[in-house]
Amino acid sequence: MANRLTAPAPLWRVDDWAREWAVEEVFGIEPELLNDDRLGRALDAIAPHLTELTDSFGARAIGEFGIDVSTCHWDMTSMSLYGAYPADDQDEDYPRIKHGHPKDRRYDLKQIQTGLAVTGDGGIPLLSRVIDGGAAEISQSTHVMNALRTIACPKKFLLVADSKLVSYRNVTALIKARTDFIAPAPASTVDDAVYAALDLDAASVVDYTPARDENTPADRRETYRVLEDTHVLSGPRKRDPQVEVRRILVHSTGNAKGQQRARDKRLAKARDELDKLQRGAGGRYYNTAQKIAARTGVIAKTRRVTGCLHTEITTDDTGRPALDWHFDQDVLQAEAAVDGWYALLTTLTPEQADAAEVLRRHKGQQGTVERRYSDFKGPLAVTPVFVQDNKRVAALVAVICLALLVFCLIERQVRRALGGDQKMSGLYPGNQMVRPTGRMILYHLSGLRLRVGHATDPPTIVISRGVQLHLLDLLGLEPTHPRWPET
Structure with missing residues (x-):
């Protein structure tokens, strides 16, 4: 250890x-x-x-x-x-x-x-x-x-x-x-139609700020809203009684933006590949409708646009194939309607939380x-x-x-000893106030050196930086005594 x-x-x-x-x-x-x-x-x-x-x-x-x-x-x-x-x-x-x-x-x-x-x-x-x-x-x-x-x-x-x-x-x-x-509901247990039917304006804003947004202006912070209903779990056998638990429906603006960016990225890549395929239809590599259909299927699966992609492959009098395609905007809007929503299941009662x-x-x-x-x-x-x-x-x-x-x-010991906002200086260059982590505490303490003594001169610990003494004091350790496990 x-x-x-x-x-x-x-x-x-x-x-x-x-x-x-x-x-x-x-x-x-x-x-x-x-x-x-x-x-x-x-x-x-x-x-x-x-x-x-x-x-x-x-x-x-x-x-x-x-x-x-x-x-x-x-x-x-x-x-x-x-x-x-x-x-x-x-x-x-x-x-x-x-x-x-x-x-x-x-x-x-x-x-x-x-x-x-x-x-x-x-x-x-x-x-x-x-x-x-x-x-x-x-x-x-x-x-x-x-x-x-x-x-x-x-x-x-x-x-x-x-x-x-x-x-x-x-x-x-x-x-x-x-x-x-408390646990998130698996994605497969909540249909997207449930999220699409929710009224975001009716959801309550949660007083919660993620740690990553602490120094972000208030108007740019991620916000959360919640609604509540119930969720029913059915057993593997018909005779198993159903179990009803609370379901907290959560909307996160950060999640919504991330899902929108991911979808835009997928659509952009699919659009580029489909345009390239459209231009190459009837050429050397895609000279039959079957080859175009196969390639279209690969693009749809790889870029995960199967649900919104509509394609039409036609041939002219000479048998040369052509591709026409478009994304179904109604499907895309339905996907956007559920962005940011997820569900939490819990047995806590409303009185408890x-x-x-x-x-x-x-x-x-x-x-x-x-x-x-x-x-x-x-x-x-x-x-x-x-x-x-x-x-x-x-x-x-x-x-x-x-x-x-x-x-x-x-x-934990160092942070509790600091009290207040649990921040201290001296851990990083610039002396900014930060919460000490286990990694940084041990990094600074690794600079301690033991001066070996003799019969009349006991061994002592050599402290080279003030932050080391501060950390030892926060940990309640005597810096002049090398045999800490005994104390």
């Missing part, structure tokens, strides 16, 4: 890192002992206890740091791995490395997945799971909910997740367990769990993974998840 926080790298030549980072002075471990074999055996030793370790760390963090668990955000991500990882060589008792649906679109590589449950308070990843590379995300939600209930007990919590949470089985399990949730509050609580998903995955893959560098079997891969990913927990606790 210390290695991942200070100099993340594959498990190779860790002894060199240990010499440079005063591991012997701080932890009492000789660097020569940290060879590849020993670290591999350590992963083997902790692998049978991953759930026990990660859950106990999360529960301890709640008690030690007073973390508010009333809202938890759950999401999964994938890590693509290089290597064959034959199925016969993998341990069936641990998550398997296999092909799945990778987030990075590397379908040629096998993957392992991980899931994080992150608190709304400070974005602390209290629960982590290493998951089979081919597992469906929708099947993990019930297990996560039960594990979170155990960690958070006796407190109740709100589970915020993405659309993969929404299934009849998951929703009924959450309702039975009396665990509230009105429609605007449901949206505000959901918006924390991107600001918490997504940012932690950025830390997971960025400063902590979960990949590349240079271990050969799935048992050790699972253990290593779990260790990195625990390092992420410490990383986030450091960030």
Whole structure:
């Protein structure tokens, strides 16, 4: 964990890192002992206890740091791995490395997945799971909910997740367990006609400003409006009772502009290709109606304009084909009418949270769990993974998840100590006031140096910049004492 926080790298030549980072002075471990074999055996030793370790760390963090668990955000991500990882060589008792649906679109590589449950308070990843590379995300939600209930007990919590949470089985399990949730409705469950029929003027404006718009003039900020109705979920069997939940219909001006730009871009590319095809009709390459029709179909599918494209292929007396085409404006207007709309499903009652509050609580998903995955893959560098079997891969990913927990606790501690707007200067050139991130805190603290002492002269920590002293003070650490783990 210390290695991942200070100099993340594959498990190779860790002894060199240990010499440079005063591991012997701080932890009492000789660097020569940290060879590849020993670290591999350590992963083997902790692998049978991953759930026990990660859950106990999360529960301890709640008690030690007073973390508010009333809202938890759950999401999964994938890590693509290089290597064959034959199925016969993998341990069936641990998550398997296999092909799945990778987030990075590397379908040629096998993957392992991980899931994080992150608190709304400070974005602390209290629960982590290493998951089979081919597992469906929708099947993990019930297990996560039960594990979170155990960690958070006796407190109740709100589970915020993405659309993969929404299934009849998951929703009924959450309702039975009396665990509230917020999740986007899958696109396939809400017809575009529902959005097209909505009256935007009747929607209530939400008092919410995204973090990216904090310094943007008010008239240029993204705005949100909400309406409310109900959504019915039907079970896979006819005898299954229907489940009714609240549906919050949200309109985002930012989403609307983005969808309009994307559509304009698709139409422009399709228009250029169709014009080129029209000019080339009857020529060397497109000398038959069948070839023109085939090419038209490819353009329509590639540029996703099948619904609005109308074509007519004719031939003259000599058999030479010609193409005429146009976009159906009524279809385009119908598409534009639903721009910016999406739906959130929740079991929160109106007394617990009105429609605007449901949206505000959901918006924390991107600001918490997504940012932690950025830390997971960025400063902590979960990949590349240079271990050969799935048992050790699972253990290593779990260790990195625990390092992420410490990383986030450091960030939370500094921000809480700052108070107010949680901003400080000295982290970036120019001394602008910014919120400290875990990455920048550890970057500045990495400049600390240990001066080794002797029997009558104890070792001391050499501080070269004022920001280092400030950060140590915010963390409540004694800057002259090198053996921090003991204090």
